[in-house]
Amino acid sequence: MVKIYNSLTKTIEEFHPIKENEVMIYVCGPTVYNYIHIGNTRPVIFFDTVVRFFKYLGFKVTYVSNYTDIDDKIINRAKEEHITEEQVTEKYILAFEKTCERLNCLRLDFNPRVTENMSGIIDFIQLLVSKDGAYEVDGDVYFDVAKDPDYGILSGQSIENMLNGVRIDPNLRKRNPIDFNLWKETAEGKNWPSPWSQGRPGWHTECVVMINSIFHGKIDIHGGGSDLKFPHHENEIAQSVCANGHKLANYWMHNGRIDMEGEKMSKSLGNVVWAHELLDRIDYQTFRLMVLNVPYRQPMNYKEELLEQAKKDSEKIYRSYLTIFRQLELSEKTKPAEDEEIKTLRAGFVDAMSDDFNTANAITSVFQMTKLANSLLREKEQNLPRMTAALNLFGDMLWVLGMNFEIKPLSETDVSLVKKWHEARKNKDFQLADELRQQINAKGIIL
Numbered sequence: 001m002v003k004i005y006n007s008l009t010k011t012i013e014e015f016h017p018i019k020e021n022e023v024m025i026y027v028c029g030p031t032v033y034n035y036i037h038i039g040n041t042r043p044v045i046f047f048d049t050v051v052r053f054f055k056y057l058g059f060k061v062t063y064v065s066n067y068t069d070i071d072d073k074i075i076n077r078a079k080e081e082h083i084t085e086e087q088v089t090e091k092y093i094l095a096f097e098k099t100c101e102r103l104n105c106l107r108l109d110f111n112p113r114v115t116e117n118m119s120g121i122i123d124f125i126q127l128l129v130s131k132d133g134a135y136e137v138d139g140d141v142y143f144d145v146a147k148d149p150d151y152g153i154l155s156g157q158s159i160e161n162m163l164n165g166v167r168i169d170p171n172l173r174k175r176n177p178i179d180f181n182l183w184k185e186t187a188e189g190k191n192w193p194s195p196w197s198q199g200r201p202g203w204h205t206e207c208v209v210m211i212n213s214i215f216h217g218k219i220d221i222h223g224g225g226s227d228l229k230f231p232h233h234e235n236e237i238a239q240s241v242c243a244n245g246h247k248l249a250n251y252w253m254h255n256g257r258i259d260m261e262g263e264k265m266s267k268s269l270g271n272v273v274w275a276h277e278l279l280d281r282i283d284y285q286t287f288r289l290m291v292l293n294v295p296y297r298q299p300m301n302y303k304e305e306l307l308e309q310a311k312k313d314s315e316k317i318y319r320s321y322l323t324i325f326r327q328l329e330l331s332e333k334t335k336p337a338e339d340e341e342i343k344t345l346r347a348g349f350v351d352a353m354s355d356d357f358n359t360a361n362a363i364t365s366v367f368q369m370t371k372l373a374n375s376l377l378r379e380k381e382q383n384l385p386r387m388t389a390a391l392n393l394f395g396d397m398l399w400v401l402g403m404n405f406e407i408k409p410l411s412e413t414d415v416s417l418v419k420k421w422h423e424a425r426k427n428k429d430f431q432l433a434d435e436l437r438q439q440i441n442a443k444g445i446i447l
């Protein structure tokens with residue numbers, strides 16, 4: 001049974017899907033005006049791992065994440081680069097997708113964009129207005145938070161507290177200073193006609209509309225970074241309660257942020273680590289291992305030592321996996337036989353992942369796996385069915401963590417070459433062994 005920490009109820013809950021054996025999951029995606037830094041990769045890597053685990057368990061998963069492709073930041077970037085807003089968003093969507101691919105993330109089922117959902121967004125705001133959850137003032141539309149008795153449930157604050165916390169908004173046209181904008185009249189940047197004015201929607205409506213249009217109802221999991229809890233997710237819930245009569249998702253999950261050597265990562269501090277630049281110097285397995293080694297709800301403090309450690313660990317896992325993989329390639333094919341030890345190891349991995357996706361403990365299981373693999377390889381009489389089962393489990397674990405090391409299989413000639421080399425070493429014919437090793441290296445075979 002998978003257990004999830006639900007940010008909405010602030011408790012660990014058993015996961016019960018809405019539809020049997022299916023998972024509907026939505027994660028808020030990036031505003032596409034720049035490359036992503038490593039902090040932005042945390043939800044990408046983590047939720048990809050969540051999806052992988054559900055798939056491993058046999059669930060049919062529908063995974064959706066949006067692109068916010070209208071925003072002031074996009075307008076400013078277009079001005080800076082002397083290109084259109086579309087050129088900005090196309091450029092950074094492509095860059096984002098390339099980075100996700102380099103991080104070995106599975107492809108999503110849908111990546112809706114705001115610009116493609118404009119009529120749905122306008123219809124939805126009209127619905128909120130008709131239900132008296134929203135009101136128009138001179139071409140702008142606001143959501144009336146006082147209409148939602150549960151407003152503040154996710155971020156754990158009362159409306160009074162929020163009012164104390166906000167600077168008094170000079171916009172006196174709002175009924176309540178914390179009412180948020182659904183539509184704004186503007187001639188700046190891309191804009192659309194609407195019943196209220198020529199303008200564009202605020203940020204908080206798009207996800208609700210996209211979820212409604214793709215899933216046609218409540219979903220299982222809504223995810224995102226912890227910085228999105230308030231106001232973004234709080235506002236999504238308020239709109240959904242008003243329009244749909246439910247809180248949009250059964251489980252709300254939030255990952256912690258990534259700090260840089262103890263400081264918030266920001267352009268003004270000049271300490272931003274761009275994901276694509278980091279991927280130029282390390283492999284994605286190291287990157288994922290580093291991120292997944294910290295339980296997802298905790299903040300993560302990025303530093304070079306963490307990266308160095310992940311590099312060593314990833315190399316260790318790869319060597320162990322490669323050795324057992326090659327050993328089996330050189331042996332007769334056999335059916336796998338999971339004995340108690342392997343079954344226990346598999347159960348340990350699944351338990352860790354089922355415990356609110358405790359990837360750090362799941363990685364501990366991977367290290368136990370490397371130990372087992374190494375001990376199996378040292379056995380005088382090799383138990384091939386057991387070794388095959390161990391390799392299968394090893395492969396499953398790595399797949400769930402998105403660290404599948406692709407090893408080029410040996411051809412028949414390669415197999416006989418490597419066998420001859422083993423033979424020569426066994427017979428202590430070092431000269432022949434050296435020659436064969438050189439041939440192996442020349443063919444680019446990694447052993």
Ligand SMILES: [Zn+2]
Binds near residue numbers: 028029207232236
């Ligand atoms: Zn969202």
